Amino acid sequence: MAIPTSRTDREAEIFIDDAKCNGCGKCVTVCSDFEFELVHGKSRMTGQTHFGCIACGHCMAICPQGAIRITGREMRPEDIFPLKVHASQIDYEALLSLLQSRRSIRGYKDVPVTEEELQKILTAARTAPMGIPPSDVNLLIFDNREKVRQFTSDFCRLLERNKWIVSGWLLALIRPFTDKRTIDFFKKFIRPLLFFYTDQMKQGHDIVTYDAPLAIYFYGSPWCDPADPIIAATYAMIAAESLGLGTCMLGAIHPFLQSGAGVRQFREQYGIRYKSREGLVLIIGHPTMKFDKGIERTFAHVDYYNKPHPSGHTSS
Numbered sequence: 113m114a115i116p117t118s119r120t121d122r123e124a125e126i127f128i129d130d131a132k133c134n135g136c137g138k139c140v141t142v143c144s145d146f147e148f149e150l151v152h153g154k155s156r157m158t159g160q161t162h163f164g165c166i167a168c169g170h171c172m173a174i175c176p177q178g179a180i181r182i183t184g185r186e187m188r189p190e191d192i193f194p195l196k197v198h199a200s201q202i203d204y205e206a207l208l209s210l211l212q213s214r215r216s217i218r219g220y221k222d223v224p225v226t227e228e229e230l231q232k233i234l235t236a237a238r239t240a241p242m243g244i245p246p247s248d249v250n251l252l253i254f255d256n257r258e259k260v261r262q263f264t265s266d267f268c269r270l271l272e273r274n275k276w277i278v279s280g281w282l283l284a285l286i287r288p289f290t291d292k293r294t295i296d297f298f299k300k301f302i303r304p305l306l307f308f309y310t311d312q313m314k315q316g317h318d319i320v321t322y323d324a325p326l327a328i329y330f331y332g333s334p335w336c337d338p339a340d341p342i343i344a345a346t347y348a349m350i351a352a353e354s355l356g357l358g359t360c361m362l363g364a365i366h367p368f369l370q371s372g373a374g375v376r377q378f379r380e381q382y383g384i385r386y387k388s389r390e391g392l393v394l395i396i397g398h399p400t401m402k403f404d405k406g407i408e409r410t411f412a413h414v415d416y417y418n419k420p421h422p423s424g425h426t427s428s
């Protein structure tokens with residue numbers, strides 16, 4: 113049995129080089145699918161796995177002898193490489209400063225992001241964790257201001273056609289089948305946002321993608337874990353920040369590309385391969401403003417779980 117993704121429905125093949133194996137057992141420990149066992153001091157395949165090899169690559173990356181080769185599910189043995197810097201050498205303070213100095217940027221200079229910068233961003237983003245390898249994240253890249261602008265004005269035209277989705281009569285019609293919070297969300301956020309985007313665009317102001325010189329749409333596939341495109345976009349964002357670029361995540365585009373009048377044609381026109389549960393547009397460029405101050409933020413709740421007492425009271 114193999115776990116299917118948009119790119120494969122087969123398990124990967126495993127090859128163990130007996131001559132190289134020293135019987136350390138690391139592959140046995142690291143494979144969550146129980147692919148390996150030690151027999152007479154050598155790694156052997158158990159043949160009793162749950163899902164078959166998903167090509168996570170852990171065994172190749174851990175084997176000190178280079179005795180394991182994984183082929184298939186978009187993985188090749190030559191994809192393994194020695195790490196230059198161990199994770200523990202990364203300075204937490206430097207990383208925190210980078211994260212603290214990030215702000216969502218909504219004003220960009222008319223300066224392109226270079227192809228070299230883009231490739232660096234993509235190289236970093238490809239390291240993101242993924243639900244099931246190989247990654248089911250798709251990217252659509254608009255690599256200059258004109259392309260971003262064209263996409264955005266077409267998107268606003270699509271919104272114009274679909275304004276009925278937020279009309280009073282439709283919300284009244286669906287009210288019995290949904291909760292008040294959803295109706296409120298539509299009335300107080302989605303409807304004004306839709307009108308704000310389209311009205312501003314008519315006046316020549318792009319408040320959707322803010323005239324950015326680079327936009328990358330990360331979206332999933334029907335097989336994808338919905339979190340995958342978001343995680344990849346986050347990695348790309350941090351990489352772009354490390355190159356001194358400004359970024360902003362845009363959540364408002366993807367939902368409007370899922371259904372509605374003319375949406376399928378729009379997806380076809382732009383080569384968007386799938387409807388998908390989650391997606392995000394990341395815009396990147398040289399900010400017109402630099403911030404000198406960070407902002408302390410909070411989570412909604414941070415609860416430490418305490419095991420309940422048998423009496424029913426929660427321990428402190």
Ligand SMILES: Cc1cc2nc3c(=O)[nH]c(=O)nc-3n(C[C@H](O)[C@H](O)[C@H](O)COP(=O)(O)O)c2cc1C
Nearest residue numbers: 214215216217218320360361362363364365392407
């Ligand atoms: C999932 C997600 C979707 C977002 N969508 C938009 C958007 O459509 N337009 C926008 O201007 N900002 C968008 N933002 C940026 C947020 O408004 C921003 O992160 C928030 O105001 C906090 O500000 P900061 O990023 O500068 O800390 C989005 C952020 C996230 C994480």
Ligand code: SF4
Nearest residue numbers: 133134136137139175
């Ligand atoms: S990790 Fe490599 S050397 Fe160690 S038992 Fe597995 S195959 Fe052999």
Ligand code: SF4
Nearest residue numbers: 143165166168169171
């Ligand atoms: S690639 Fe991952 S799933 Fe496949 S054998 Fe190695 S550790 Fe197991």
